[in-house]
Amino acid sequence: MSLLEVQELSAGYGSLPVLQGLSFKIEEGETAVLLGLNGAGKTTTVLCLAGLIKPWGGKITFDGKNVTGWDPRKLVAEGIVLVPEGRHVFPELTIAQNLRIGAWPYRRDRKHTRAIVEQAVEYFPRLQERWTQLAGTLSGGEQQMLAIARGLMARPKILLIDESSLGLSPKLTKTVFEVVQKINSDGTTVLMVEQNAGVLKIADRAFVMEKGTLVYEGQGGEILDHAEIREAYLGAPA
Amino acid sequence: MSTQTDETQTISPVASEPSRFRPSTRGWAIRLVVIALLAVVTVWRVATVQPLWADHISLAAIFAIIGLSLNIVLGYTGQVSLGHHAFVGLGAFIAAHHITERAGCAPEEGCIESSLGTFSVAILLAILSGVISAGLLGMVALRIKGLYLALITLTYGFVAVNSIFEISSLTRGGAGMPAPRPATFFSDHKYMVLCLGLLGVCMFIDWRFLRSKMGRAVLAVKSSEAVAASYAVNVTAYKLMAFMLSGAFAGLAGALFAFRRQIVVAPDFSFSTALLWVLMVVVGGLGSRLGVVIGSMFFALFPFLIQLVGFLNDFLANTLQRDPEELTLVIGPFLALLTMIQFPGGIAEQISPITRWLGGDRFTMHPEGKHHKPSLLQRRRAKKQGLEVHDDAELVATKSEDLLRDAAGEPDAASTQTMAAVDSSEEVKS
Amino acid sequence: MRTTIVSAVLVVLLGLGLLVGAGVENGPNPFITLGVMNGAVFGLVALGLVLVYKGTRVFNFAQGEFGTIAAYLLFLSINRGWPYWVGILVALAGTVLIGLVLERGVIRPLINAPRINVLVATIAAALFMIGMEILIARIEPRSLSPIIAAVDSSGNPNGVTVFNLPIEPQRLIALGVLLSLGGVLAWFFSKTDLGLAVLATSQDAFATRVMGIGIERMSRFIWVSAALLGAIAGILYVPLTGALTPAVMTSNILIPAFTGAVIGGMTSLPGAFVGGIVIGVVQSVGLWAGGHFTIGEKALQEVIPGVEQVTILLVLLAVLLSRPQGLLGKEA
Structure with a gap:
């Protein structure tokens, strides 16, 4: 059984449909990536999965449960955690406090939370250096690291990472991707939304979206070799 | 999608302008007669009013x-x-x-x-x-x-x-x-x-x-x-x-x-008078000249109007032993809260079919090409479907807040526009 | 750090003021002391204002009326012959209930509306409460007794005497309550999960939703706490004024409290505390100056009536002109 199964999902804003019958499956332990041009519905998909947009129709099954239309609170407790596009760290709180907010659903279990903090700092040593600095004063790359670390605090079974490479230098992007790979190999399933073709190197599975539906599905490496798709959806050659 | 807000803001909505409704000659004639009648009746009533009411x-x-x-x-x-x-x-x-x-x-x-x-x-x-x-x-x-x-x-x-x-x-x-x-x-x-x-x-x-x-x-x-x-x-x-x-x-x-x-x-x-004045503007309908005038006049005349309603006046004076003006301090804020939560357009919005009709438009609550605030019922229905409804006729619809909200990924009218614009730009690219 | 420095500077200034004042005949010292005591009440209301501002970025104009309502509830309970402490419980519970109703019925429906709408809504709520007070309790003043009587049964004053000025026990209680509540709130917002979550909600509501925190819960918490703070201020202050009338807290306390909060920076809890005391002293010294100084033949307060209120406006204008972010605030 797949960890996450999306069937015929449709959603939109006001009267404007964005997702029109989207279906895909993600197996436990893999890194999946959602590709597509601006407006294809990638962000809408992850917002739906995280419960921030209520789907119009279709079904989302997670870990054997039908979680369609659930509240974000319940979904986070269930283990679906989103690292939103644009980082959205709390600017007037320190790194330490940001991480503490991330552990909100498990605020009574301090001991385990401390262990996760240690792990997160191991992934991103930079955070340790700026431990008591306000998040608003961090660089874009550091904020992205903090956002991912904060997501980890909620003990995800699946981590949804939206456009983590946006606005980062190629070098920083590489670092972030490497850490995501490490997080994945430590046992967390990952779904990334990306426009950066570099992500395919760490992806087990790739989905390509266009106009709210799936147009291609394959292994990460396959797409890299697939010249047509690469040019149409990833812009630059990899 | 939210990253495109900056860029798409400059793209105007793609919807084509609907051809504007124009009344026939007879339509105009009827409207003019109604306006003239209203004017004559108002002037006549005001001109012959008792000194107290003056x-x-x-x-x-x-x-x-x-x-x-x-x-x-x-x-x-x-x-x-x-x-x-x-x-x-x-x-x-x-x-x-x-x-x-x-x-x-x-x-x-x-x-x-x-x-x-x-x-x-x-x-x-x-x-x-x-x-x-x-x-x-x-x-x-x-x-x-x-x-x-x-x-x-x-x-x-x-x-x-x-x-x-x-x-x-x-x-x-x-x-x-x-x-x-x-x-x-x-x-x-x-x-x-x-x-x-x-x-x-x-x-x-x-x-x-x-x-x-x-x-x-x-x-x-x-x-x-x-x-x-x-x-x-x-x-x-x-x-x-x-x-x-x-x-x-x-x-x-x-x-x-x-x-x-x-x-x-x-x-x-007094201080409470100043607050009441703010609220009468809200009830009248912010930004609407006619609505504000009607709302303010209503607040001014409310105590006198109550005295006209015999049983209400008796009840106030004899049973409750209260001055009608005291009641204004309760009714006024209540109306203002009701306006803000349920009818953000105020009185102006409620009489808009009439004013629009007089101005040479159709008699309707829903003017073409103009967003209006969804009714409570519509919102309830929408909420059941799991949608969030954005008020377009808010007191002060700050566009920048819309942008922020849009950036935060919440669905609202602004993101609808954004999405439409994104779609069209996508077509251009492919 | 900054808080410590600013507080230390203010304490030194206060000390200097008292020292200089001691050299003046009929000097300002009793007024300064009284100012600190009044400032405690301003500080309490300012704490509530800052709490709501931190959480929702809105000036809460209903903050004062929470206190008047609480005072009326206490008055009614005592009038029924209930013990004082029961009256206090009734007042706190009743005001919290009003806070809940206000949050659910007015604030929550406007959660996505522009801030100015919420601000106007709090004005409407305040006026509605004033209207209800007038309608139910009438305009005539009532008298509310303090927790501990100012004079004991044999006619000797309770409490302490500073600069020949007897300080009623109620004022000491107010100062103590302000100090402890200020401490509790500062701890709450820096050390507890709930406090941090409230701060987080005010900084990025979307991100708090993403983290699985219900923002409705935060909003409810903020308004209940604000109502509670307002109620405490009302219960402590009204017995000191001698007269319980409709809108008493809004007309006597709200404006100095706002000025205090602005001095403190609107978002800073220690700032609200310090700002409240500062404004209490400024107002009191203004009152003293009005009687002490003369222009020509007339006393200052005959030429400019209400000198103490004018000083508040001048301080507010000066702070907003020179340091809009306040003494302790990070942002305006």
Whole structure:
């Protein structure tokens, strides 16, 4: 059984449909990536999965449960955690406090939370250096690291990472991707939304979206070799 | 998708302009007849009104001028003034002071009618006092981002009540400062005509102001300060000028207030009155001239209207032993809250089918190409479907907030536009 | 750090003021002491204002009326013959209930509306409460007794005497309550999960939703706490004024409290505390100066009535002109 199964999902804003019958499956332990041009519905998909947009129709099954239309609170407790596009760290709180907010659903279990903090700092040593600095004063790359670390605090079974490479230098992007790979190999399933073709190197599975539906599905490496798709959806050659 | 907000904001919505409805010749004729009938009936009713009601209508006109004054602050600049009792009160005292102390027309010296000349000067001085005090306060409050004008005007009102209105040379203490009317407007009836006339003048000025370069700039500042500033609009200066115009209206209203009773006493201008004035503008419909005038007049006349309803008056006077004016303090805020939560367009929105029809449009709640606030029922239904509904006719729909919300990924009207724009740009790319 | 420095500077200034004041005949010292005591009440209301501002970025104009309502509830309970402490419980519970109703019925429906709408809504709520007070309790003043009587049964004053000025026990209680509540709130917002979550909600509501925190819960918490703070201020202050009338807290306390909060920076809890005390002293010294100094033949307060209110406006204007972010605030 797949960890996450999306069937015929449709959603939109006001009267404007964005997702029109989207279906895909993600197996436990893999890194999946959602590709597509601006407006294809990638962000809408992850917002739906995280419960921030209520789907119009279709079904989302997670870990054997039908979680369609659930509240974000319940979904986070269930283990679906989103690292939103644009980082959205709390600017007037320190790194330490940001991480503490991330552990909100498990605020009574301090001991385990401390262990996760240690792990997160191991992934991103930079955070340790700026431990008591306000998040608003961090660089874009550091904020992205903090956002991912904060997501980890909620003990995800699946981590949804939206456009983590946006606005980062190629070098920083590489670092972030490497850490995501490490997080994945430590046992967390990952779904990334990306426009950066570099992500395919760490992806087990790739989905390509266009106009709210799936147009291609394959292994990460396959797409890299697939010249047509690469040019149409990833812009630059990899 | 939210990353495109900046770029797509410049792309105008793709929807094509629907051809505008135009009534037939017969349609226009019917509309003209209705307008003429309304005008004739109103003029006839007002012209033959009892002196007592003439006095009430004067008050209504004064409230309407105050309403227009506050509407400039709240409806056009998106700020709020909680010290309008001070502006109005200062105007009243200055006008009265000029007549009695400087022009020497004091009742104790047997002067019961002021001359038309001193009367006009008194009104001008009152207007000036409003402009100056608004200018001084606005200079401090409007430079700062945020709603600090509310705080400063609130404190100014507090100072006015406790300090300025206690200066006995200006107010003659508890006895009050007399303000005799000139012979031309001596009867209540003539005075009512004056008040209504000046209300008309204020409405005209307000209309011209909004059509002027300054008015458009102020509205632009309200919808997005940052964008307006980037088009070289001097944000602070325009807000300040709008606030000074508001002060001018308030000063005028103060002078009219003084001559209505022909004596000015400080308790007429209390803090809770100022709050009630803010609320009457909200109930009337922010930004709508006609709505604000109707709302203000309703608030002014409410206590008198209650007395017309016999059983209600009996109940209040005998069973509850309460003054109808006390009831205004409960009903007014209640109506304002109801307006903000359920009917953000206020009275203006509710009568809009009529006004639109008279203006040569179809009789409908839903004008073409114009968003309107979804009803409670529609929202409930939408909520059941799991959608969030965005109010388009909010008191002050700050575009930048929409953008922020959009960036946060919440679905609303703005993101619908964004999505539409993104879709079209996508087609261009592929 | 900054808080410590600013507080230390203010304490030194206060000390200097008292020292200089001791050299003046009929000097300001009793007024300064009284100012600190009044400032405690301003500080309490300012704490509530800052709490709501931190959480929702809105000036809460209903903050004062929470106190008046609480005072009326206490008055009614005592009038029924219930013990004082029961009256206090009734007042706190009743005001919290009003806070809940206000949050659910007015604030929550406007959660996505522009801030100015919420601000106007709090004005409407305040006026509605005032209207209800007038309608139910009438305008005539009532007298509310303090927790501990100012004079004991044999006619000797309770409490302490500073600079020949007897300080009622009620004022000491107010100061103590302010100090402890200030401490509790500062701890709450820096050390507890709930406190941090409230701060987080005010900084990025979307991100708090993403983290699985219900923002409705935060909003409810903020308004209940604000109502509670307002109620405590009302119960402590009204017995000191001698007269319980409708809108008493809004007309006497709200404006100095706002000024205090602005001095403190609107977002800073220690700032609200310090600002409240500062404004209490400024107002009191203004009152003293009005009686002490003369212009020509007349006393200052005859030329400018209400000198103490004018000083508040001047301080507010000066702070907003020179340091809009306040003494302790990070932003305006």
